[in-house]
Amino acid sequence: MSELIGSLFIFSGSVFLFSAGLGLLRMPDAFTRIQTGTKATTMGATLVMIGLAIYHPDWIFKLLLIIYFVYVSNPISSHALARSGHRLGTPMAPGPDALAEIDTRSDAAGDKL
Amino acid sequence: MMQRVLSVIVIGLLAVVFTRIVGAYVQLDALRPLAASYVTLSPESLTTPNVITGILITYRGLDTLGEVAVLFMVAASLGLLLKPLEGQPKPPKAFQRSDPGEIVHSGKQVMFPMILTFGAYVIVNGHLSAGGGFQGGAIVAAGVMLLLIATPETRLNTTLLSIVESTAGILFVLLGILGIVLAGGFLDPRFLPAGELGGFISAGAIPLISALLGIKVGAELSVVIDKFRT
Amino acid sequence: MTALAHPIGILLFGIGGGFLIPLLYKIGYGWLHTGFFAALGGLTLTSIFSLIAVVQGGGEAIEILTAGAAPPISINLRFGLAEGAFSVSVNVMATLLAVAHWDHLKKNYVALLLFLILVMGINGMIMTRDLFNLFVFLEIVSIGTYGLLGLVTSRDGIQAAFKYVMATVIASTLFLLGAVLIYYVTGHLNIDFVIEAQASLIGPISGIALVMMLACLLIELKPFPANGWGLDVYETVPPALAAFLSVCASAGMLFAVYKLLPLFTDYLSLIIASTALTFLASNLIGLRQDKIQRLLGYSSVGQMALGVLALAVLTQIGAQQVIPLVVFGLFLNHLLAKAGLFCLVAAIGASDLREALGLTRRPFVAGGLALFVVAICALPPFPGFWAKWELIMQLASAERFLLIAILLAGSLMETTYLFRWFIRAVTPNPERQLPEPKLNILLPVLTMAVLLIVTGVGMAMASGADGLLIFLPLGVGAGLLVVGPLLSSRLQGIAMLVAVVGASQMLPEAYGIAGLFSHLLLAGGLIIASAGLAEKTMPPLHYPLMAVLLLSIQSVLRTQLGLTFYVAWEFITVASFFLIAQGRNALPETLRFMVFSMFAAFLIMGGYAIIAGQTGSRALIALTIATPEAMVGYALLAAGFLVKAAAIGVHIWLPPAYGEAPDNVTAILSGVVSKVGIFGLLMTAYAAAQSELNVDFTYLLACIGMATTVIGALLALCQRDLKRLLAYSSMSQLGYIVTAIALMSHLGWVTALYIVANHMMVKGILFLAAGAIILRTGTRQLDEISGLVRRMPLTFAVVAVALLSMSGLPPLMGFGGKWLLLSALMDKGWTVLVAGGILATFLGLWYMTRLLVGLFFGPAITQSREAPAMILIPQVLLVGGILVFSLFPKLLMGPVSDAIDPQFAATLVWEGQSLETIYGIWDPTPVMLTSIAAAAGLMALWWGLSKVMGKSVRARAALVLARPLPQAATPRLAQAAWGAFVHGIEVLADGTRRIYTGNGQFYVLLVLAYFLVLYFMSTFLPAS
């Protein structure tokens, strides 16, 4: 029974991971791609870990540690990527740019530095 | 255009070659004698439970030495390759460092010590469990990379790092020579007490070599990362 | 010392030194540089001591175990004779190149550590016995190279480096995959164990794996067409670095192929095909290359391909015992000579082949260039020659004729472009500033040159040459060169004559025809060469080269061994080349001479190899025991000697060479050297007649000879230039001799020898006289000279005698020769040729009259005075010779007749001084007396007429006679045909090199395609 539940978790995790890959292919610009790559993989990884924990209850501590790592590193890294991408002026898909206003300010600040 | 067509043909033919390999491949059902002898020799003769580490550091130690040399050469030659060319303008402004922001900075505060600790753990437990000098060194370097991204104004002490990597390398070679003098041959680690299988202090000089490798690889990869910042 | 002798020290010095370098750098430059050379020196010395230890141990390899376990558990290294030889060569060369490359290396400490570890990596590739370890060392070499390429900061250099990285990464990836697949199949990575488990290497996976590894090694050696990336690097890096990559890094790859060859036994044909293609294509493309370093790159690629080719083919034909001599010889030759050339490029700072450098202002550099170029062209006495000779012999006995043809064709092209470069480099150009060569480049170059000579002599001993005597001509030449600066020019000349006489006594005595030639040519050569004493200052190389030339001729004539014959033959070629090159306007003309000479030499080598392979003996006498299958061999030999004898169609090298050589050199070339080719032809005919051959190309040969005579005479009539006229006349006369030889009868050959003697003396006189006339009048245009009879009466007298003798008019020697020839032709029933002979005699009379009248009669329009005594004396001696042989033909005919094997029915009967043939009796004395009377009468008539009719008429008559035939009389068919041929080759080369698009991606594609072609071709090969 626990194996079935665990497998279900792992399967749903892999669906998320797959959608992340699909998103990388389908999304229109760098930022949206980063976004799918982050959110969906975080979710996918979490689900896979949970599934594994059900399979092997004695690994729980290590798995928790891994999830923690993923939760910290995934957002931070994608944030850093997106931020520097924005700074470099990576082209964006058509649509409103919420950062446009902040951007000019930070540029001015950057010039001062 | 011609070239693209040819490229596709070449890739297709390579696919044929690879298919032949896969088609003829049969999954092994048992270890071959040489591999089996490693599996018994490593714990018994080297008191190293991690057979892969045993092979890497001892039986194929010459490969490892070569590998270290390769990394060493790369770390050194990047300095040569990335030195600004004569008469070249400074890199454009977009490439200059900028503040990575609050989030990354805080993330670094949390992660950096953890990564280093983990790296050290992987290095020193190389002979017991999955891991070893290269793997741990790479983790340490990843920590350094995070540090450099979070606080770009950090200046690595490359002089110190280069001294460290050289010294570690020389010590590695010296340990190898000690193997000739005290044990069965070059890179033979069995001149230090073997200890008990699975004990932290065991496996002769393997943990020592592993640690040297970890330090060396960590330092080298950090230098590599640092060089790419310029 | 014993500790040093352990080869593991090579690795320790390399890698430990490499690790230490950054620390030393922190301490200070002094430490850094000392440390670098200490490590490099330690590494080199270790390899040398280890090799000594191996040799002392009877050649047993030193096994180096690691990790205290025996293989296959742990990686082991081996240091045997082969490993040691390669390792020492590489390390010594690396040290020399580090010195030569010091200006670049010292700029950055990183370069020093890369260099050290790179050298260690090459040694590792040589020593390791583990497949994967080989891959690791391969990567060390590759990455070290990538790093060193970082020293190049030019835009082209960076591009080239990137292409290099991409291509070699693909190659080493192939090796990695292959090695691991081999592990999957056999369960071993140790090479010895894999070879042992070879029986299990069946099935698609092992096939793919082996071809992957093979492809990697071959790609690293830059096979055509997947080698553009390598050539780009050769072109753009500093020369010493290019040398290092070309010789040292490639050495590791070559040795890896050698080491793994037992695994590749099924693929030998593939290796041979690929390397042969590479050798041919790279030398072909080299013909059209103007950038020196890229040119040397093509040459390197070709040489390394040749090494692998030799390795594979010798293994295939089961001649493994000569692999050390051939492969190591080729390798050493390439190592030393190519590195030397690259270093010289660094020393003179040249990049464009077409640029005239005026290199003679730097005699040391020019000498080095000459030496290395000669070495790369695989000419004796350098190691490459012995290797190539043995290779050709082995190929011939295995009947691999196509490979021989490819090899010789490629070599000929290589000779062409290298000598073209040499000729351009020494062409005077006062405007070109030459940098002062740096000591740190010159010293390594000097070392390489010395090593090249030493190893060459060593290889000669190993390859069955009959003792050091083979080097006698060179030794005497070198001795004269050394003492030369101490002596005045004339003393040098005397020393040369004395040395030649003395040294020729040390050579074995020759008998029969060879003995006759030997005495004749020695005497003639000495007499003609003594005319050089007339000049107060000779170029410093003249007398040494002359000594080499004269002694080599003796060597050719007196040896019993094919090898010695050929070696001396090549000495003659090279010495002649450098002698001709000293003519004032000779340089542009010398290339053709060299190429045709080498072409002839290769034909001879091929022909000889075929016969030697067929008879299984390498003595010259073996030529007489060949069976009809060796027919092709004789044809090739004959063709080769015909080229040297300037037969029609292949004569185009002769006029410019004779025309532009220094005057007394021309006299030697025409009088003496040309007879060596004739000797070869005669010996070939003699051997063919003695063996059981059905010789059916004699009529063709006779026709060629007669055509040469007639057309040579016609061409002579077209000339305005004194020396060119004589040159064509030489060609014409040689044609007579060829015709005589083709008769294949006793009478014919006696005639041939008789004409040889006559022509030697006649042309000696005429060219010396021409030299004197040019010296005194300052021009060589016939139109500008006339009326010399009063200014140079003695010259006139000797020229008149010579022309009379050559013309074939009674009473002198020439008459006897021509009479005999026509008799012999009639005897054979070759009436067409008789007609040709009569026509040629008529034409000959015409141009000789023109010469005599044009030069000596008519108004004296130029100021001049009698020729120097030292030019006249040899001529007078030769005239004496003509007179003696004319009056007493038996002096010459007797020994000649006896020397020729009595297997022919003797058609000559001697009674006193008169000669009887079936056609009649030739008694010289009455004929002579009447002739002299007639001639005196004619002279008196001419003199009287001129007194009566006055100057103007005489002048007009002289002018009419002296006018050359219009050019249209002889269409330049041969010139046009050869021109078209060369053009065709050039078009082919240009087409071939279009594959080098410069696009790195395309180069990667070619690398992958190369693997695929190898693989799919291998699937069609029958498995062993």
Add this chain to the structure above:
Amino acid sequence: MITFPVSTVMMVTGFGLILIGLAAILLHRNILRMIIGFSLMDSGIAIVLVSLGYVTGGTAPIMDADLAVAGAAQRVVDPIPSALTVTAIVIGLSVTAVMLAYAIRLYRSHGTLDIEAFRHSRA
């Protein structure tokens, strides 16, 4: 019935990655993308290497509480390819680093990353 052992699946993946990498090398003109191709190829090779050492039902060759020394030889995968993989990865990484450095160098000296622009020396 055709079975797909796990190592075959891995191997196909590995070879697939190699082919994708090669396609990137051969078809993209931007050298950064080509370098990514090289990197992909390296990863593919590492996977192929490991898959070649797989033994049916084998576990990691590390002795611990679950894997006693005695009889371990029957329960583990081949350790050699794993050891080789470590070396191969390090070397692959080194090569990638060098290539990237060259890419930077090329960009600095030419201002472009287009492979077509780097054709100065030819023929």
